[in-house]
Amino acid sequence: MIEVRREDFSVDEALARLIRGGMGAVVVFLGVVRNESKGRAVERMEIEVYEEMALRQLEAIRREAIERFGVDEALIIHRYGSLKAMERIMMIAVGAAHRAEAFEACRYIIENIKRRVPIWKKEFTPEGEFWVEGEGEKG
Amino acid sequence: MRIKIQYFASLRELVGIHMEEMSLEEGSGIEDLMRKIKERHRPLMEAKRILVAVNGEYVDANGSLREGDLVSLFPPVSGG
Numbered sequence: 001m002i003e004v005r006r007e008d009f010s011v012d013e014a015l016a017r018l019i020r021g022g023m024g025a026v027v028v029f030l031g032v033v034r035n036e037s038k039g040r041a042v043e044r045m046e047i048e049v050y051e052e053m054a055l056r057q058l059e060a061i062r063r064e065a066i067e068r069f070g071v072d073e074a075l076i077i078h079r080y081g082s083l084k085a086m087e088r089i090m091m092i093a094v095g096a097a098h099r100a101e102a103f104e105a106c107r108y109i110i111e112n113i114k115r116r117v118p119i120w121k122k123e124f125t126p127e128g129e130f131w132v133e134g135e136g137e138k139g
Numbered sequence: 140m141r142i143k144i145q146y147f148a149s150l151r152e153l154v155g156i157h158m159e160e161m162s163l164e165e166g167s168g169i170e171d172l173m174r175k176i177k178e179r180h181r182p183l184m185e186a187k188r189i190l191v192a193v194n195g196e197y198v199d200a201n202g203s204l205r206e207g208d209l210v211s212l213f214p215p216v217s218g219g
Binding site: 048050052053054056078089090110114115116131134135 | 145147148149192195196197211213214215216217218219
């Protein structure tokens with residue numbers, strides 16, 4: 001249920017892996033490449049990952065979300081490499097009996113990815129290349 | 140003891156390499172390593188914040204090191 005990959009992914013295929021009996025709510029979050037940042041046009045983005053550590057952190061976050069909010073399952077896919085504006089960067093899907101815990105667990109996962117998972121974005125604009133300032137609190 | 144160090148993202152660009160090895164005296168910790176690294180790679184002084192992981196797990200600045208450890212240095216993460 002955890003994947004770090006270069007290629008794009010199919011939301012339908014991912015959901016088919018996630019959904020099972022007992023789930024009454026599935027919350028899906030997609031992160032996409034915005035075409036502007038701080039007033040600059042973004043043509044593409046390079047995403048770098050420390051894969052071994054990222055996989056471990058993502059798995060830990062998935063387990064925490066399931067335990068903390070009592071959801072049935074959570075799936076996380078994050079891409080790396082060169083991505084153009086409007087391409088999909090990542091997907092989170094959480095399945096639960098009811099919507100409240102599915103939304104909460106999904107929020108928990110994305111916030112923790114932004115804090116802990118060793119992935120970095122660099123934006124390519126007509127004015128030059130810029131690393132995205134991280135929100136990471138760990139360390 | 141020999142330690143492997145890998146750099147990611149903006150830190151990799153500041154240092155100009157992805158990976159290197161360093162010898163440290165027995166009993167050295169993260170603080171000793173960081174001092175040595177900053178002496179060797181002056182541009183790292185520009186980095187606002189450096190996060191440290193040993194063998195794929197986050198560690199504090201006062202953490203210890205062992206022969207063969209893989210130390211990863213990177214800026215605050217920005218995935219998602």
